[in-house]
Amino acid sequence: MSDEPLVEHLFRHQFGKMVSVLTRIFGLSNLEMIEDAVQDTFVNALTKWRIQAPDDPEAWLMQAAKNRMVDLFRKTKAENKHTEQLYYSPGAHHLNELLLDHEIEDAQLRMIFVACHPALKPEEQIAFALRSIAGFNIKEIAVGLLLPEETVKKRLQRARKKVVDQGIEFAVPSGAELLPRFNRVMDVIYIIFNEGFQSTHQAQIIKKDLCGEALRLCQLLLKRDEMRSSKLYALFALLCFHSSRLDTKISPEGELIDLEHQDRTQWFWPLIKLGNEAMNKAMERDELSTYYFEAAIAGEHIKARTFAETDWDQIAHWYACLLEWHDHDIYRLNLAYVHIQQGNFANAERLLLQIPPKNLADRQYLLFGTWAELHKAKGDHQKANASLKEAIEAVTNDVERRYLRGKLRG
Amino acid sequence: MKEFMMIFVGTSYEELGLSPEQMQARMGKWFAWSNKMESQGIAHRGEALHDAVKRISGPDRVVGDGPFVESKELVGGYYIVKAETVEDVVEIAQDFPDYDLGSSVEIREIMVFDQ
The missing domain is CATH 1.25.40 (Serine Threonine Protein Phosphatase 5, Tetratricopeptide repeat)
Structure with missing residues (x-):
């Protein structure tokens, strides 16, 4: 067996990938069946692997996903009642093609845009995104958002029902619909991040996971040429700058540490570097956003080697710009x-x-x-x-x- | 050296509704246990079992479909380990990862017939 530990969040991310790919084939109306099927795959993996671990867990899961697809084809064909027109014929060639990295990313991108459809209320969008893209279960969403499980369950049910009843297409919208939806996608990512970053509840792990997922979704968008707007780069920069400080915000005893008392040597430099690069990209274009100013402010804090060296004049300038841009x-x-x-x-x-x-x-x-x-x-x-x-x-x-x-x- | 069977009894993972992240965490514990045995030179092998059960019973060989026991008493798999004494196996079983889920380990010595 392999001595390597599993890639961090492999199951969770794999869940999101498999659900998106299968949804592309079977349609959003089968989303619940798909999520159950993917869950089954993981239960099987867990049952089997605990006794005999595979050499390549990722490949094993992918193969399991493929097998699951073939099963589902048979099942939907046999039932033949709820089946809608399948988007793809179930040839093995097609299956393999759909499991290529860029096709998986494409499917996930579609899912993000579906999650942010205006038919869904903002709180439903967030629950749906965390479930179907990020692979959180109801309990994890409840803990992450500090909500009762029953509330999360209802939100997810309502979201799924709307997606089916309104025949929402599993696609990235085009034309006039694209920009408002794209803006909403960025807002949802920002909110998910803040749920993790601002909250101070005890479930540290979930908190970090929310931030990590927001970063990952942002990166997924950045892979696409047509999505690389100044606003998206600014959002990514902001998330990177904030994330770099995440581990220094709370002491090992669970106490809050403010900016003045955080150990700046422990800020995570690779993320700061990523943030700086994204900020440079954001500045290339003359397009402003609240993310842009917020990132500029966060970047200014990061620049100061000590609290005393903070350039408050510059930060005051950015806040004044921000207030003018969006009064809050x-x-x-x-x-x-x-x-x-x-x-x-x-x-x-x-x-x-x-x-x-x-x-x-x-x-x-x-x-x-x-x-x-x-x-x-x-x-x-x-x-x-x-x-x-x-x-x-x-x-x-x-x-x-x-x-x-x-x-x-x- | 004797051989012992460690039988894992407990709730099936399917019923627990674990999230992908929780499943991965649990997997990590199983890997760690297996690696620990390996590093200690404890030979072990085993199989995992599906939940579905067929039972044949009685002189009429009546075939039935499970479940026949409470789901928390389902046999989920087994390891066979080599050890000197049953106490050694009890020691090994300390690291079984699923006690927190209400699962348990049963240890049985494998019988060897002297001719």
């Missing part, structure tokens, strides 16, 4: 924080006063926390503590709460 209270809040770092307290206060707490919903505590920073910077520790207490009152997760409490003591 979270950006305003961040700019206020930057002004505090610059010692520009009057501007910071002016901005904070412009933000109605309720606009921030469950992120209100960030506003109170920033007020606390401002008071502290001005030397008013009493007011700082009062604001911190407000923040602690408003915060919804334990990790952030402990972080804020730690500041209260300090």
